[in-house]
Structure formats: structure tokens, C-alpha cells
Amino acid sequence: MRAAWAAVTLSGAKGAISGHAPFAGFRVTLILLLAAACSGERGPGAPVRLEISPAGEHTLVTLIPASHIKLNARLKPALELADGSVLRFDTPRLTADSAYFAEPPAAVLPGRHSRVRGTLRASVCENDAPVCRALVLEL
Amino acid sequence: MHRFALAPLLALSAAAAGGLALETTSRALAQSRQPLLGVREPGPAPSWKNTSWLNAGRPLALEELRGRVVFLNFWVFTCGNCTRTVPSLVDFDRKYRDRGLTLIGIHTPEFPPYAGEHDRSNVERALRQYHIAYPNAQDNDAGTWDLYGIRYWPSFVLIDKRGVIRYEGYGEFHLNDGTYQLWDRRIRELLLE
Numbered sequence: 473m474r475a476a477w478a479a480v481t482l483s484g485a486k487g488a489i490s491g492h493a494p495f496a497g498f499r500v501t502l503i504l505l506l507a508a509a510c511s512g513e514r515g516p517g518a519p520v521r522l523e524i525s526p527a528g529e530h531t532l533v534t535l536i537p538a539s540h541i542k543l544n545a546r547l548k549p550a551l552e553l554a555d556g557s558v559l560r561f562d563t564p565r566l567t568a569d570s571a572y573f574a575e576p577p578a579a580v581l582p583g584r585h586s587r588v589r590g591t592l593r594a595s596v597c598e599n600d601a602p603v604c605r606a607l608v609l610e611l
Numbered sequence: 612m613h614r615f616a617l618a619p620l621l622a623l624s625a626a627a628a629g630g631l632a633l634e635t636t637s638r639a640l641a642q643s644r645q646p647l648l649g650v651r652e653p654g655p656a657p658s659w660k661n662t663s664w665l666n667a668g669r670p671l672a673l674e675e676l677r678g679r680v681v682f683l684n685f686w687v688f689t690c691g692n693c694t695r696t697v698p699s700l701v702d703f704d705r706k707y708r709d710r711g712l713t714l715i716g717i718h719t720p721e722f723p724p725y726a727g728e729h730d731r732s733n734v735e736r737a738l739r740q741y742h743i744a745y746p747n748a749q750d751n752d753a754g755t756w757d758l759y760g761i762r763y764w765p766s767f768v769l770i771d772k773r774g775v776i777r778y779e780g781y782g783e784f785h786l787n788d789g790t791y792q793l794w795d796r797r798i799r800e801l802l803l804e
Contacts, residue, residue, distance in 0.1 A: 547689035547721055547728070558725055571691030595721050597692065602783035603763035604690045606721045 519596055519607060524581075524588055531581040533588060535561050537596065542572040544595035544604055549577060551611075552591040561594075572597070653777055656681070656770045659717070659755040661748035665735055671746055673774060676713055680801040681770040682794075685717045685750075685761045687728055688737035692783040693765040697741045699784055699791050703798060704745045711772070711802050716747035719756040721764065767794070771801045 519541045523534045533551065537543050549561040561577035581588065592609040658673045673681070684700055686693035704714045720728035727733050729751045738747060750756055759768055766781040778797050784790035 544689065544691065546691065547726060550722065550726070552723075569691065593722055595689065602692050603765070603781055604692050604721070605763060 520594060522588065522592070522611075523576075524585070526584060527580060530583060531585045531588075532578055533559065533561070533581050534576050534578040535592075535594065536576045537573075540599050542567075542597045542599060543577065544571065544597060545573045545577075546571060547595040549592070549594035551579060551581075551588070552593070554589060653775045656768070656774050656776045657758045659748065659750075659758060661717070661750055661755055663731060663749040663751070665731070665738055665747045665749070666744060667746035671713075671715065671748070673770075677774055678772050679711050679713045680707075680772060680798060682712060682714045682798065683717055683759070683768040683770070684714065685719055685756060685759070685764065685766040685768075687718060687720055687764055688734060688741075689721065689726070689728055690764040694737075694741060695785065696765050696783050697743060699786050699794075701742055701744070702786060703795070707798055707802065708745075712798055714745040716743065716745065717750045717755050718747050719750040719753050719761070719764075724751075769794070769797055769801065772804060777801060 519538050520543075521536050521538075523536055525532050525534070535543065535549050543549060545566050551559040551561070553559065559579040559581060561579045563573055563575050563577040565574040566572065567574050589611050592607075592611055594607045595604050596607045597604045656673055662670055664670050682700075682703065684693075684696075686696075688694065700714060700716075703712065708714070718728075718734055720726070722728060724730075729749070731749065734747065734749060737743075748755065759766075761781075763781040765783065767779060768776055769778040771777050778794075780790075780794075782790070784794070
């Protein structure tokens with residue numbers, strides 16, 4: 473296993489991002505990782521959550537890190553879709569050393585979608601731990 | 612803004628279907644706050660099988676390095692914690708190569724090939740950018756990463772002249788900080804044996 477979080481697959485969350493028609497006007501937020509909340513242990517909480525919202529004819533998917541997490545900007549987070557295509561999350565606002573995102577990165581999913589399925593990958597770094605880990609989540 | 616209340620449903624499904632994963636995550640989060648440097652119970656270093664090497668005329672084998680102290684650095688050029696540690700490693704290589712230290716970078720990608728970390732030319736560019744002159748193995752299948760049970764970028768393994776793992780650790784450090792000095796002492800200790 474590459475990293476501790478690479479072991480985390482929320483199979484119970486498959487297809488969990490879903491909205492009701494009509495989609496427009498709604499914003500759907502999914503807390504991807506409920507680990508700390510569910511385990512009963514005191515911890516820093518979910519490392520990331522995914523937010524989807526309409527963007528014209530398309531869908532904006534935003535990856536929001538928890539306050540204790542930095543997202544590695546040198547390895548843009550990716551959403552691998554079932555058709556083999558890969559969406560990369562990005563934003564021009566970076567930290568001064570250009571190593572991390574200074575605001576949540578986003579990706580545009582072509583077309584209107586009320587749910588997102590695929591594999592989410594992100595390189596995440598805790599603020600107080602000088603290491604990076606690979607985060608892999610099946611949506 | 613209307614917002615769906617999905618969290619309770621997700622919590623239930625995740626708790627039901629992913630209980631083990633949740634426990635694993637919590638343990639990992641807790642472990643990340645443990646001390647980053649450890650003295651390892653001595654044991655033989657496993658032999659890596661990497662075939663693609665940079666800064667080396669041919670693949671290096673652990674067996675041919677008997678009599679030298681070997682310092683492995685597991686890294687990837689997209690990791691800021693890794694690249695900020697490189698100046699210290701370059702310094703170790705400069706100070707101790709002629710005294711018997713072989714520093715080896717094990718370049719292990721985080722993402723699949725579409726991210727570019729697997730490309731030899733990108734690794735070569737990073738070696739030039741960070742003035743890395745010591746050998747580096749491309750560990751694109753994470754074979755050596757798994758062989759050594761590595762979990763974090765960057766990680767380190769210090770192997771003595773007999774091929775025995777003596778120290779291991781992980782985490783960014785900087786020239787002349789406390790962690791640098793600790794690794795420096797350990798390297799000198801093993802060079803004197």
C-alpha cells in the first residue's frame with residue numbers, strides 16, 4: 473500500500489453524490505471521508521470534501537480540504553471517470569512557494585451531472601506533519 | 612442555498628461498509644503525529660530489483676554495496692516535503708561519498724502515469740533542478756517502496772556496511788536542523804564501524 477490513506481475506500485459512499493431534478497439551483501456537498509466522525513476517536517476530521525454545483529451547461533466539482541490539510545499543487549488532484557477520462561483539479565492561486573493550493577481547486581465536468589462517480593486521487597499534506605500521502609477514494 | 616442533508620446517511624453506510632477502513636484511517640492519523648525518526652530492530656535490507664537508474668551507469672545492486680553505508684531516500688519530485696529535503700541529502704553526498712556513503716534516491720510516483728511522475732525525462736529534469744548527483748532508481752511499480760514497507764514521502768532507510776537496516780524515518784528536514792544533525796550523526800556512526 474503506497475500510503476496509509478491509500479487504504480481508505482469508502483465503498484459505502486458509492487453513488488452517494490446525488491441530487492434531485494431539477495439540478496439547477498442546488499449545491500450538493502458530500503463529505504468524502506467521515507472517518508474521524510464515525511470512529512468515535514478524537515481526530516482532525518475528514519481530510520477533504522467534494523462539492524458539485526452547476527456551471528452553465530457543465531458541472532463544477534470543487535475539492536475542499538479540511539483546515540488541517542494542504543493539497544499538493546505540484547500533483548494536481550485527479551478524478552478518474554468510468555469512461556477512462558481524467559479530470560484534474562486546479563486553481564491559479566497557490567501558496568508563495570507554489571507547492572500547495574491557496575484556495576480549493578476545481579474541475580469542470582462536461583455536461584450537467586447530479587452525481588459523480590470515479591476514483592478521486594489527491595496528494596495531501598497535514599499542516600503539522602512534514603510528509604505527503606496519497607489519498608485515494610472510490611466515489 | 613438549499614443543501615441536502617446527506618451526512619447522516621453516508622455516516623451509516625460508511626460505518627456499515629467501511630468499518631475497517633475507518634479504523635485504519637484513524638490509526639494512520641494518530642500515527643502521523645508520532646516521532647518521525649526511529650531506531651529499527653536490525654535486520655537484513657531486502658534487495659531491490661529496479662532496472663531504470665539515473666546518475667548511474669548501470670543498475671546498482673545492494674549486494675555490490677557491501678562495505679559501504681547506504682542511505683535510501685524514498686521521494687518523488689512532485690512532493691514539496693521531498694524536494695525541500697534534497698539540499699540536506701546533496702550535502703550528505705558531498706561530505707561522505709568519499710568516506711564510504713552511497714546515497715540512493717528511490718523515486719516512487721504517487722499518481723498513475725498520466726501525472727508525469729513515471730517519465731524518465733521528468734525525473735532527469737528534477738535531478739538537474741535540485742543538483743542531485745547521487746544515483747536514483749525509478750520505482751514506477753512501487754516495488755521497492757512496498758519491499759521496504761514505506762508509507763510516506765519522503766522516507767529514509769540507513770543500511771550499514773553489512774547490509775543491515777539500522778535506522779529508518781520519514782519527514783522533511785533542512786540543512787543543519789535537529790533532524791539533519793541526527794541523520795548526520797547516524798551516518799558518521801555507521802561509517803566508523
